Amino acid sequence: MFACIHCPVGTNDESLTDFAYSFSPLVEETAPDTVVLDVEGCELRFGSAYGLANEIARHAVCSKATGGLGSRVNVALAGNPDTAVFAAKFLKGVTFIASGEELTALGELPVEKLFSPRPSVHSPRSGPHNSNLNTPNSGLNKETLDFGPWTLDWKQGQEILETLRLWGVRTFRDFANLPTPGVAGRLGQEGVRLQQLAAGKTERYLKLIQPAPVFDNSIELDHPLTELEPLSFIFARLLNQLCARLLAYALATNELRVQLKLEDRSLHERTLNLPHPLRDHKVFLKLLLLDTELHPPQKAVIAVAIACEPVRPRVLQTGLFIPQTPEPAKLELTLARLAKLVGVGNVGSPQILDTHRPDSFQVKRFFVKNGAERKRRGDGETLGRGDEEKGRHGISESPAFNVPESSSPRVPGSPLLPIPVGFRIFRPPLRAMVDASRGYPLQLSAWGPNRSVYGKVVRLAGPWRKTGDWWRDDCWARDEWDVAVETRIGMAGEQRRTKLSHVLYRIYRELRSGAWFVEGAYD
Amino acid sequence: MRVALSKAAFEAEIISRFGAPFTQQKPPAQVMSTGIAEVDSIMGGLPRGAVTEIFGPPSSGRTSFMLAMLAHAIANKEVCTLIDTSDCFDPVSSGETQVDLDQLLWVRCAANVEHAFKATDLLLQGGGFGLVLLDLGDIAGKDARRIISSWWYRFRRTVENTPTALVVIAADSCVRSCASLALEMNRDADSWSSPAQVLHANLIPPRPSEITHANLLRGIRVRLDRHRPLHSSPRTAQFNGILNNI
Numbered sequence: 001m002f003a004c005i006h007c008p009v010g011t012n013d014e015s016l017t018d019f020a021y022s023f024s025p026l027v028e029e030t031a032p033d034t035v036v037l038d039v040e041g042c043e044l045r046f047g048s049a050y051g052l053a054n055e056i057a058r059h060a061v062c063s064k065a066t067g068g069l070g071s072r073v074n075v076a077l078a079g080n081p082d083t084a085v086f087a088a089k090f091l092k093g094v095t096f097i098a099s100g101e102e103l104t105a106l107g108e109l110p111v112e113k114l115f116s117p118r119p120s121v122h123s124p125r126s127g128p129h130n131s132n133l134n135t136p137n138s139g140l141n142k143e144t145l146d147f148g149p150w151t152l153d154w155k156q157g158q159e160i161l162e163t164l165r166l167w168g169v170r171t172f173r174d175f176a177n178l179p180t181p182g183v184a185g186r187l188g189q190e191g192v193r194l195q196q197l198a199a200g201k202t203e204r205y206l207k208l209i210q211p212a213p214v215f216d217n218s219i220e221l222d223h224p225l226t227e228l229e230p231l232s233f234i235f236a237r238l239l240n241q242l243c244a245r246l247l248a249y250a251l252a253t254n255e256l257r258v259q260l261k262l263e264d265r266s267l268h269e270r271t272l273n274l275p276h277p278l279r280d281h282k283v284f285l286k287l288l289l290l291d292t293e294l295h296p297p298q299k300a301v302i303a304v305a306i307a308c309e310p311v312r313p314r315v316l317q318t319g320l321f322i323p324q325t326p327e328p329a330k331l332e333l334t335l336a337r338l339a340k341l342v343g344v345g346n347v348g349s350p351q352i353l354d355t356h357r358p359d360s361f362q363v364k365r366f367f368v369k370n371g372a373e374r375k376r377r378g379d380g381e382t383l384g385r386g387d388e389e390k391g392r393h394g395i396s397e398s399p400a401f402n403v404p405e406s407s408s409p410r411v412p413g414s415p416l417l418p419i420p421v422g423f424r425i426f427r428p429p430l431r432a433m434v435d436a437s438r439g440y441p442l443q444l445s446a447w448g449p450n451r452s453v454y455g456k457v458v459r460l461a462g463p464w465r466k467t468g469d470w471w472r473d474d475c476w477a478r479d480e481w482d483v484a485v486e487t488r489i490g491m492a493g494e495q496r497r498t499k500l501s502h503v504l505y506r507i508y509r510e511l512r513s514g515a516w517f518v519e520g521a522y523d
Numbered sequence: 524m525r526v527a528l529s530k531a532a533f534e535a536e537i538i539s540r541f542g543a544p545f546t547q548q549k550p551p552a553q554v555m556s557t558g559i560a561e562v563d564s565i566m567g568g569l570p571r572g573a574v575t576e577i578f579g580p581p582s583s584g585r586t587s588f589m590l591a592m593l594a595h596a597i598a599n600k601e602v603c604t605l606i607d608t609s610d611c612f613d614p615v616s617s618g619e620t621q622v623d624l625d626q627l628l629w630v631r632c633a634a635n636v637e638h639a640f641k642a643t644d645l646l647l648q649g650g651g652f653g654l655v656l657l658d659l660g661d662i663a664g665k666d667a668r669r670i671i672s673s674w675w676y677r678f679r680r681t682v683e684n685t686p687t688a689l690v691v692i693a694a695d696s697c698v699r700s701c702a703s704l705a706l707e708m709n710r711d712a713d714s715w716s717s718p719a720q721v722l723h724a725n726l727i728p729p730r731p732s733e734i735t736h737a738n739l740l741r742g743i744r745v746r747l748d749r750h751r752p753l754h755s756s757p758r759t760a761q762f763n764g765i766l767n768n769i
Contacts, residue, residue, distance in 0.1 A: 323601045324686055326651030334649035338630055341645070342638050346631040350614035350624045361614045366628045368602055419559060420621075421743055421764035422586025424660065425613040450609065450634045451661060461715050461740055482740035484713065489580050504582040504713060504740060520613065522740060523586035523660070 004084035102200025107173030216307030224300030243281035252277035253308035261303035275367035429517035558595025579708030584745030594621035601653025609661035664695030675701035705751035
């Protein structure tokens with residue numbers, strides 16, 4: 001049994017829906033001014049179906065403050081939703097249509113009512129709508145006619161109506177009494193459906209209103225929490241519920257927002273952004289705990305709220321010949337643990353900054369790209385400074401040993417292919433004392449907390465002048481030298497024997513201060 | 524002796540009947556290319572699921588070799604990580620030597636060896652990495668040799684039966700028996716733009732006209748000697764490092 005509530009004077013559909021929910025949890029919002037309820041079993045509460053309809057009509061005229069609508073409504077009870085909708089829309093007051101009596105109630109309605117457009121429902125919580133449904137020119141959608149589970153093209157509907165008029169069909173009863181094979185042969189399946197609608201013989205399920213899923217959870221604590229361990233149990237409970245809800249909707253999340261209300265009424269907010277959507281509550285819990293350890297709240301916690309941003313789960317097609325990559329959940333945990341171990345700014349991917357200032361880079365978040373995400377090498381990430389950097393060693397002469405130009409795989413017997421020489425940079429640069437009495441470095445000594453450099457300069461090349469940021473206060477200018485320093489180093493595998501070795505360093509003299517530094521070593 | 528003979532006879536009898544049940548058919552070890560064809564052809568590449576040790580004095584080409592490995596592995600879609608114990612990795616020069624920095628996980632340990640080993644352990648336990656590089660190159664040889672062996676055994680056990688190649692770069696040999704492949708690197712020669720600027724060797728100072736902007740280091744020639752596996756014959760490979768591509 002279905003009940004339809006139609007509010008002819010118009011109403012806020014939100015209030016109409018809320019009103020309908022007070023009678024049944026199964027509600028279809030057919031139109032902004034019309035709702036259909038499944039009232040099967042409600043007679044146990046209201047005595048009978050007719051008693052329910054009367055209760056709806058009586059309660060609707062009550063003021064909104066008392067849960068009513070503040071206006072009169074039409075209520076119809078029928079065995080199928082469409083019959084209830086027609087009866088509520090076109091028959092005033094309370095109408096009860098028993099099964100098999102549909103034509104008795106609706107048979108005299110003009111057949112044009114069958115083609116009256118039904119305003120579309122834009123959203124479950126849309127604003128007030130025009131309730132004048134009987135006038136075709138009411139600003140409604142004239143492209144299609146909405147009949148619940150199926151729609152009819154407006155133009156086709158008008159053609160069918162014109163045909164019915166030519167046949168002398170004036171009422172629902174006339175249309176229902178036509179032989180179905182003839183209607184099917186002349187009007188097609190749409191005609192048969194319309195005929196069933198007129199006869200009140202349709203069967204369909206309600207399109208129930210689904211409340212928007214809520215992906216946040218909160219809890220207020222009886223006693224303030226000052227330690228992480230009891231807080232972890234609160235986190236676990238909230239995350240468990242959140243992940244269960246995500247799983248129920250086949251969703252995942254890539255953003256967790258945690259809000260801790262502290263004892264002094266201030267808020268401690270943290271947001272965990274994940275590169276890939278996850279919904280494993282154990283992983284979330286570990287990540288949250290690691291993050292809370294790194295960024296602890298300053299006061300005791302009295303309330304916890306966790307919200308997440310639901311997104312579609314990641315779907316990745318792997319292949320037999322694609323190298324294995326870390327699992328996203330494990331990788332996130334590993335990165336969080338590494339950040340806790342060595343510091344947040346010391347874990348990630350290096351990104352070169354758009355400047356010529358030496359050793360300019362930043363560490364950004366690391367995440368594994370799949371094949372499609374990977375860019376071709378050099379697509380704008382090095383920020384266009386490579387060409388100018390070539391100048392420092394961009395020499396036209398050939399080196400002492402033969403270096404072929406090609407970088408293709410080596411053919412046996414051909415000269416050795418070169419690889420770029422690596423550079424180990426010293427952070428910070430070592431302040432050096434340099435004997436440059438002849439205008440070039442002769443002797444070098446530099447000490448730092450972790451390393452030291454000293455010895456005679458046996459070979460050198462330079463200077464190469466580099467300047468930059470001259471328009472700023474922190475401009476820099478320096479003369480660079482490449483030097484080979486004679487150094488005594490321990491022999492590999494032998495603890496007490498040393499040998500003389502020439503280590504290649506890059507040193508520079510700051511032009512502003514005149515101080516010498518060791519920038520790093522070629523290796 | 525009798526027991527040994529009887530055992531041999533027993534085994535021969537079983538082999539004649541059921542094949543060779545006592546011979547374990549180990550699958551051939553998978554290797555990863557180093558990115559240097561010369562080294563691959565002679566040394567065979569980096570073994571996966573094992574520890575490789577590369578050691579040598581400063582300026583012996585260890586970092587050049589490391590960058591070549593990184594560039595090649597990342598180009599082959601391996602996920603690579605570098606545990607930089609002394610924080611001496613230079614992204615500017617390495618970014619311009621074919622290393623796709625986006626796909627490199629860089630862990631800076633600020634000269635804390637304990638942090639470096641713990642980070643390596645975390646990364647190996649996490650799994651999924653193709654190449655894990657532990658750079659101890661600036662740690663003095665005597666300090667590197669003092670690293671307790673249990674770390675190396677632990678690493679060897681962790682990477683076993685995984686596709687991960689763990690490469691340790693050090694100033695001196697320190698991984699010992701846990702290394703499946705040990706390569707010693709030495710610089711054979713270096714190339715400078717002007718041969719006249721040898722100062723203390725023959726005390727010929729450069730004339731002012733010879734000190735030009737173009738007179739810088741141009742490249743090095745590196746020699747690799749294989750020390751492990753012990754039972755294999757020693758082999759030597761060479762490659763050139765150049766700076767004029769930077």
